[in-house]
Each structure stands twice: as C-alpha cells, then as structure tokens.
Amino acid sequence: MQVINSLGYQVIFDDSLVSLKTFLAERQYSKVLVLVDRNTNDHCLGALQVVFNDLEDYDIIEVDPGEENKNIDFCIGVWKTMLDFGADRKSLMINLGGGVVTDMGGFAAATFKRGVDFVQIPTTLLSQVDASVGGKTGIDLDNVKNIIGTFTQPQAVFINTQFLKTLDDRQLTSGFAEVIKHGLIYDRDLYNNVKELKVRDIAADIIFRSVEIKNEVVSQDPTEKGLRKILNFGHTIGHAIEGYSLFNDNNPLLHGEAIAVGMICEGYLSHKLTGLPEEELNDLIATFRAYFPDYRIAIENYDDFFTLMKNDKKNVGDKIGFALLSSIGKCEYDQYVGEELIIESLDFYRELISR
Numbered sequence: 001m002q003v004i005n006s007l008g009y010q011v012i013f014d015d016s017l018v019s020l021k022t023f024l025a026e027r028q029y030s031k032v033l034v035l036v037d038r039n040t041n042d043h044c045l046g047a048l049q050v051v052f053n054d055l056e057d058y059d060i061i062e063v064d065p066g067e068e069n070k071n072i073d074f075c076i077g078v079w080k081t082m083l084d085f086g087a088d089r090k091s092l093m094i095n096l097g098g099g100v101v102t103d104m105g106g107f108a109a110a111t112f113k114r115g116v117d118f119v120q121i122p123t124t125l126l127s128q129v130d131a132s133v134g135g136k137t138g139i140d141l142d143n144v145k146n147i148i149g150t151f152t153q154p155q156a157v158f159i160n161t162q163f164l165k166t167l168d169d170r171q172l173t174s175g176f177a178e179v180i181k182h183g184l185i186y187d188r189d190l191y192n193n194v195k196e197l198k199v200r201d202i203a204a205d206i207i208f209r210s211v212e213i214k215n216e217v218v219s220q221d222p223t224e225k226g227l228r229k230i231l232n233f234g235h236t237i238g239h240a241i242e243g244y245s246l247f248n249d250n251n252p253l254l255h256g257e258a259i260a261v262g263m264i265c266e267g268y269l270s271h272k273l274t275g276l277p278e279e280e281l282n283d284l285i286a287t288f289r290a291y292f293p294d295y296r297i298a299i300e301n302y303d304d305f306f307t308l309m310k311n312d313k314k315n316v317g318d319k320i321g322f323a324l325l326s327s328i329g330k331c332e333y334d335q336y337v338g339e340e341l342i343i344e345s346l347d348f349y350r351e352l353i354s355r
C-alpha cells in the first residue's frame with residue numbers, strides 16, 4: 001500500500017480497500033452515503049461490500065452516467081436524496097465513480113448543510129490521475145464546463161487500480177491524455193516512459209507517479225493563483241472544443257480526447273511563444289495522433305468558440321490566459337495570447353489532419 005500526503009488528507013493506493021474500512025471505523029460517521037452512477041453501481045460497488053458489511057447505516061444514491069448529467073438538475077436530485085436519507089453534518093459522502101461522480105458528488109457534499117465530509121474513490125483512469133486529487137469540485141452550466149464549483153479537499157482518496165479492468169478502451173485512453181500531460185508539463189522521464197505504452201499496459205507505478213505530480217503542483221498552490229495553472233496546459237482550447245462538441249456532435253468527444261486536440265494547438269502556441277523546440281512539438285503531435293483520433297473542427301465562425309474560451313475561469317478581463325511549454329517537462333503559466341494566434345493554432349491543427 002502506497003500513500004501520498006496531500007493537503008491535509010491522504011491519497012491511498014489500496015486495491016483491497018481495507019484502508020477504507022479502517023478509515024470508517026476510526027471516524028464513526030452518523031451515516032454513509034455512496035454516490036454512484038449506473039456503471040459504477042454495476043462494476044465497482046461490489047468491491048466495497050467488504051467495507052459495508054461492518055456498517056450499520058449506509059445508503060446508495062445513483063445518477064445517470066455521462067458529462068451531460070453533471071449539471072444543477074442532477075445536483076438538486078442528489079441534494080434532495082441526501083435530505084430524504086436524513087444526511088446530517090456528521091455524515092460522509094463516498095463518491096465512487098469517474099470524474100463526473102467525484103466532481104458533482106464533491107460539490108453536493110461541499111455545499112450540503114454548508115459542507116459534509118466526503119471521500120473520493122475514483123474508478124476511471126482520468127479520475128484517478130486527475131479529477132479526484134486537488135480539491136476542485138463542480139458542475140457545468142449549459143456548455144460551460146466546471147463553471148460552478150468550490151475548492152474543497154476530501155477527507156481521503158482511495159485508489160484501486162483494479163477498477164480500470166472494466167473500463168472500456170476509449171475511456172482508458174481518454175484518461176491517458178492527462179498522464180501524458182503530467183509528463184509534458186513536469187516530468188520528461190514520465191513522458192518518455194509513457195509515450196509508446198499500450199494503454200492497457202498502464203501499471204500502478206505510472207498512475208502513482210502521475211498522481212504524485214498533480215499533488216506536488218496543487219499542494220504548492222491549492223487555489224490556482226500561480227503554479228497550479230500549469231495543469232491547464234491544453235485545456236484552454238481543449239475545454240472550448242469539448243464544450244462545442246458536447247452540444248454539436250452526435251458522439252461528443254471525451255474530455256481527454258478534447259484536451260489532446262487542445263494540447264496539439266497549445267503545443268503550437270508553445271513553439272511560437274515560449275520556445276518549445278520544433279522537434280519536441282513534432283514528437284508531441286506524433287504521440288497524441290498515435291493515441292487519439294483526429295477531430296474535424298467544424299467551426300466556421302470562431303466567435304462562439306472565443307465566447308467559450310473567454311468563459312474560462314483562468315481569464316482576467318478580455319485576455320485569454322494559457323499555460324505553455326518551454327520544453328517537454330517544463331511549463332510556464334500566465335501566457336496571454338491574442339485571438340489571431342489562437343485562430344492560427346486551430347488552423348494549424350486543421351491543416352495537420354488534412355494532410
């Protein structure tokens with residue numbers, strides 16, 4: 001069992017989940033609520049049975065899976081169910097699921113009765129290496145991602161890498177985008193270790209290193225005043241593409257797929273503005289194109305796209321802030337980029353995939 005100390009809580013790697021049992025025995029919560037979606041109910045909840053055998057009082061709250069449900073309507077449903085089940089301030093919410101469940105469950109818990117404790121048990125690669133660590137909770141508003149939310153740290157995070165076995169290849173690869181990102185922004189060795197890996201071969205040590213990086217960054221800057229912004233590499237353009245795709249495509253891009261496109265565009269900006277060498281840009285492009293399908297950006301009018309980007313929380317006034325690479329393994333934040341160059345980066349991507 002490996003442990004990472006985070007902001008007042010621990011991230012515990014434990015495939016048996018015995019540590020959760022110990023945690024609950026020590027804390028003596030008045031009630032335990034478990035938030036799942038349909039898939040984690042089917043595939044993951046069973047693994048918690050050993051823990052629940054000892055519990056006197058627990059209830060399950062189930063939501064429909066999918067990003068389109070990470071919204072206020074579903075959140076109201078969760079709050080109402082918490083109320084119906086008699087949750088009080090001494091209750092614990094266990095969020096068992098991917099980033100949608102850990103983000104929305106964290107937000108519901110952080111705001112219910114001004115805050116009840118919650119723990120995260122991430123069940124997708126993306127939520128294990130990213131969403132469950134760092135204390136950001138939240139929901140989307142229309143097509144603006146994560147615009148409503150809090151910074152609230154969980155009481156603990158339990159990572160069981162066995163959960164990834166039932167995850168489909170597309171979801172696993174989506175999470176892999178964040179692992180590659182952690183290498184690109186912070187650790188060239190990690191990037192080199194993963195760039196030719198088969199995603200199914202991802203092992204606990206890579207997940208551990210990836211969480212370690214996220215944790216090192218967020219621990220130095222919990223509320224994203226500075227360094228934490230480097231985690232947004234690829235996300236300024238990526239989130240706008242994700243929001244666009246969610247509302248316009250029949251089969252919308254997953255988060256990791258969208259930020260893979262975003263990282264190519266922002267890699268281009270990095271080459272233009274912060275000195276990312278051309279051969280490293282080409283390496284980055286080859287890596288992402290090996291894992292992710294090309295995305296035809298069907299946007300004719302960039303205005304909507306800029307509106308999406310300007311809603312991003314990292315911006316100040318009208319300026320669009322980016323985190324850009326100076327080399328593989330190093331990232332600089334607060335790089336403000338004009339609209340013309342942003343369009344150039346999108347055109348660069350369109351041109352690239354048309355060849």
Ligand SMILES: NC(=O)c1ccc[n+]([C@@H]2O[C@H](COP(=O)([O-])OP(=O)(O)OC[C@H]3O[C@@H](n4cnc5c(N)ncnc54)[C@H](O)[C@@H]3O)[C@@H](O)[C@H]2O)c1
Pocket residue numbers: 037038039040043044065066067070097098099100101103123124125126127130131132133134135136137145146163164165166167168171174255
């Ligand atoms: N809070 C943060 O810091 C942070 C960071 C990154 C991403 N996020 C958020 O995370 C979300 C994306 O997370 P995600 O990719 O985990 O999506 P997700 O929660 O939608 O999960 C993806 C799919 O996999 C299913 N699933 C989950 N675990 C499974 C398992 N073990 N076996 C089989 N199926 C399983 C889910 O039901 C869902 O259908 C986005 O909303 C994003 O904004 C948050």
Ligand SMILES: [Zn+2]
Pocket residue numbers: 130178235255259
């Ligand atoms: Zn992300």
